[in-house]
Amino acid sequence: MAYFHGADFHGLPRQTATVTLQRTPTPVPESFPFGGDELIPLRAGEMLN
Numbered sequence: 001m002a003y004f005h006g007a008d009f010h011g012l013p014r015q016t017a018t019v020t021l022q023r024t025p026t027p028v029p030e031s032f033p034f035g036g037d038e039l040i041p042l043r044a045g046e047m048l049n
Contacts, residue, residue, distance in 0.1 A: 025049050 007014045026048050032039045 023049065 004014055006012075028041055028043045028046050028048055030040070030044050032041065
């Protein structure tokens with residue numbers, strides 16, 4: 001597999017752990033503080049699936 005190439009190249013052991021991604025509805029914040037300003041993200045206040 002492609003993800004073995006880095007470990008093999010550098011002589012490191014291959015990883016055996018796995019990561020499972022799970023889709024979870026997440027609300028988009030209305031805004032973020034940024035220094036002395038405020039950033040409003042795209043789709044502010046909506047729910048992302």
